[in-house]
Amino acid sequence: MSKKPTTDLPHRCTWCGDDPLYVAYHDNDWGVSVHDDRKLFEMLTLEGAQAGLSWITILRKRENYKLAFDNFDIDKVAAYDDSKLESLMGNAGIVRNRLKISSTIDNARAVQKIRQEHGSLDTFLWSFVDGETRHNRWKTLAEIPAQTELSVQLSKALKGYGCRFVGPTICYALMQSIGMVNDHTTDCFRHRKLITLTGTDSL
Template structure:
């Protein structure tokens, strides 16, 4: 039996996310936007709740096309508030629209959202060596810097803990514990921008 990080439990959806996605480096702007939105939506909730709603989010937010989401109006906010398949929180919905606009502005200045976020780790994943789940931090100096910069640019629902969870999810840090079978696999597949 494969040894996994303890946080994923045995829910098949959680296990699949852990085994195939979490910690794998992502350099696609749309996928990065999706993960930033989902991590922000998770604030105050469990990650499994968001994973179960993920496909609904994809449908509700035009497959995370930040170009489309950036143009959403109050009418769209009302439509989304009526959608039982997502977290119906006005602040989180409005944040998604504002953050989509922020991604467009970042692309204009930096060429891509990927180059902007990956710059916080000098373009390559940080390879941590945590033995125990309790050793894994909730934030880092890099997530603190990302949080400050995103907030300065008008983003919301991007606190340091959310930024660190985002960094873990998109492979900017490898936080699989060392006895998890994915630790070595993720380390060996890591690339840089």
């Protein structure tokens, strides 16, 4: 007797669709707490690069970005000169936007200042949520805000150190991606999983 095909598949946030790369990002990365400065700088860079583009476009270029920017070594990127900038402008594997590329270099230098003052980028960013993930309880994508009062504060603070491409909307996307907030919808299997992983259930 043949078995019935299973339909008991995990329910996901609808934004990731069925693209395997997007689904993998949703299931393994989005909303997971990140505390490594290099990874935090990577996400700061990628979220800025996304401005005006789709996230899947950036995901498809993610490995190219790692190669182009020395695996997001903050000190190495901060030391890039004009010749390196021109070289990056010729790299078809990344978004060849001069403002975005130069902002990545400027942001690395800004992060150096942040680390000098706060000890780490991790300490600085997570201080905005008192070091704990804030678990929201959105039922639909339509409820999720594009920015919040907290992301406005973070944007202002980052700009104060000289960061660019860090508007409130980009900052909120960063907060979502690095797990400062859990914005998986409540019907998504990852929402409860992240609460379990963090051991917190704060709003």
